[in-house]
Amino acid sequence: MADDVFDALHGDSAVLPRADSVVLVLVDGLGAISLRAHAGHARALTAGMAKKDVAYSVFPSTTAAALTSILTGAWPGEHGLVGYRVRDPSRDVLVNQLTGWESEGLDPMTWQAAPTIFERAIAEGRPAYAVGVAAYAESGFTRATLRGASFVAAQTPADRVAAAYDLAERNPGALVYCYLPEVDKAGHRYGVDSAQWVAALEEIDGALSLRVPPGVGVLVTSDHGMVDVPAHRQVVLEAEHLAGVRHVGGEPRMLHVYTDPETDAAAVAAQWSSDLRGLADVGTRAEAIAAGLFGPRVTPAAASRMGDLLIVARGSGAVYDGTAADQRGRGMVGQHGGLTPEERQVPLLRLGSFAR
Structure with missing residues (x-):
């Protein structure tokens, strides 16, 4: 995916049309199977969704591993975030790969050593931005995976999408990342078929109904899906x-x-x-x-x-x-990490200049 994005910016992609700027939207926890099963609550996202509009999460199908792979273009075996909690062999202790960076003294520059897509953009002289939740702005995981990006905080999904589109429009050649964690949070707490999960999906769908500025290509994907564990x-x-x-x-x-x-x-x-x-x-x-x-x-x-x-x-x-x-x-009701299609198959949708 990373190479396709840069090829589209260069105007020589065999997969994507040329775009002046690119926005990569990451809807955490949104599996393709769950999205299709709830298509009536996500009409903007599924309106033009074809069977081939899918991608596959890495193993394990968990945020630490999969999101890092999306943002570096490297497999977990290369970037080193191989699970949610893993052992630091130098100290023989378990460390949480999402929230344990500060408490366990992990160095984001060395524990995750693969270059990010934002560092690659900066090396090409391109503006690079990450739009997300304010609470994540200075976290160790952010510093490990968003290196090179200027972080912009916005409160609601609609605010984040609007900010991402605005940055892409005002900065030709930019690579902009937009993170939407609401579906993942609702799924973990209440389950994929819950009213709360559906409400979160509807909020995301509404946010992504916003008009895409001319010349901006948008890719919408996820790091993993979920299964409900009774x-x-x-x-x-x-x-x-x-x-x-x-x-x-x-x-x-x-x-x-x-x-x-x-x-x-x-x-x-x-x-x-x-x-x-x-x-x-x-x-x-x-x-x-x-x-x-x-x-x-x-x-x-x-x-x-x-x-x-x-x-x-x-x-x-x-x-x-x-x-x-x-x-x-x-x-926890909704869970992931395994190898089922519900966990590994994710949407890969095109909007704006990338729309078919």
């Missing part, structure tokens, strides 16, 4: 299941499991495979890398952050560490 599909692992396990990271739809150094990881994998038969797939780090799940190239730094075992929930299930002190995650 209470009866929660698999809770108690102490007897966790023998030989040092840390349980990732998230309930895709766990990174780190074993004790003296433990035979293969034996733990066999036990977990038995315990979770029919509920989740269990693989080793080496198997995941060999299968290309994290991309065709995996750096040593990225590999060192992955679990010894990876646990991917099947269907609409989720796997929890029942021994963890914080059990708030078990109240």
Whole structure:
């Protein structure tokens, strides 16, 4: 996607028409399947949506990994954000890849070392902007993924879209990113089929009904979709299941499991495979890398952050560490991280100069 955007700005894309400026709109948590299922509540977004207007999230299908891939053009195996919570091997502690940068002392410049699309734009002499929520302006995750962009805060989705379009119109040649997290938040708390999720979708659809300025190409996509996890599909692992396990990271739809150094990881994998038969797939780090799940190239730094075992929930299930002190995650309805089409298939819509 990154190369296509720059090719469109250069006027030599085989995929997109030429545009004077480009706006990349990221609707966090909006899966293509869920969007189509609720098309009546998103008429602006789905009016010209064809079957081919989709893209696929990376693995794991979680914001830290997928959003970083969109904003760098690199696979998780290259940029190194390989999950929601992963181990910092230098300190043997789990770090949250969205909110733990400051508290855990992660350096955004080195932990995420891949150049961003904004740095690429600046190197070409192009203006680069990121329009988002004010609370995220100075976060470590922002500094890791939006490097090179001038951050502009706006309150509502309509305000953010309007600001992005205005920046693109007033700055020819610009690359403008617009972040809309409302659907993701509603899905996590209430579920994809909830009235609150539908209301958030309608608000996003209304925002993207705004007129696109002449000469501005707009791409609308997402980092991942979601599945609703009902209470009866929660698999809770108690102490007897966790023998030989040092840390349980990732998230309930895709766990990174780190074993004790003296433990035979293969034996733990066999036990977990038995315990979770029919509920989740269990693989080793080496198997995941060999299968290309994290991309065709995996750096040593990225590999060192992955679990010894990876646990991917099947269907609409989720796997929890029942021994963890914080059990708030078990109240989350909409979840993601796995390999289902609902989680991985996302919309890729064209507006403005990019419209078909």
